Amino acid sequence: MEQTRLAPLRPRVRPSWFVATVSEVRPETPTAVRLVLDVPGWPGSEAGSHLDLRLTAPDGYQATRSYSIASSETGGTIVLAVDELPDGEVSPFLVRELRVGDQLEVHGPLGSFFLWRPGQSQRPVQLIAGGSGVVPLYAMAASHAAASDPVPFRLLYSVRTPEDVYFHQDVLPSCRTGRSPSTSCTRDERQPDGGSRSDGSQNRLSRRGRSLRKTAHAFSCAVRQASSKPSRPGS
């Protein structure tokens, strides 16, 4: 039977509403941005957490959506990555209109089941992501690296094209060199007309994911990706 070393639990933080100020907006993929928020009083979050983000229009109309948290440190900074759904209500605003200095509200940290903490288990960890679903898994991989946790960590990541890799400075190099956390990228081949064609990678991903789940502690997350390709935000 597996011997499990449980890390000390971070005291459960009661989720609250906070006012966040946008401190950085940068293109993440052709359809997504990375948002860095300054949030005074934010208690930090465990890797895998998410939050609710609320926008309020000048006429008082409000819209709230959930976003995974890419950062897991304590302190007043939150990193998000938002993909634009061209026919969506909130994501096009976040991707195209949000500017440094803008304010919005966040409620969190949320989520208690989809979490990874250093020392949680001695079983290897297999992360399986599609598109922006890599965001909470990136937080887990970063937390694993920061803690020098000895448990093997692997990421199996499905994206449409190499440009659709989130956090590519961290994820794609490890994909190329295979260093820890070792990463495999499955992807469709881009067609000359700008569309894409399945190369069977989704089926391979699904088969490989099923076999990995038998031995590893698996976390899988996929969020619907944009179906068309607007031009890069800000360009």
Ligand SMILES: Cc1cc2nc3c(=O)[nH]c(=O)nc-3n(C[C@H](O)[C@H](O)[C@H](O)COP(=O)(O)OP(=O)(O)OC[C@H]3O[C@@H](n4cnc5c(N)ncnc54)[C@H](O)[C@@H]3O)c2cc1C
């Ligand atoms: C826990 C969690 C974590 C998440 N993390 C991330 C993340 O890290 N990054 C990220 O980009 N996204 C994430 N999401 C998704 C995010 O919450 C939003 O769903 C996404 O940004 C789309 O919001 P939107 O307002 O642009 O689209 P919406 O306006 O909500 O529309 C979504 C889709 O539904 C369709 N739709 C809307 N209304 C109707 C209707 N009445 N009838 C039929 N179809 C309709 C729209 O056409 C669109 O295709 C997460 C979701 C959850 C639950």
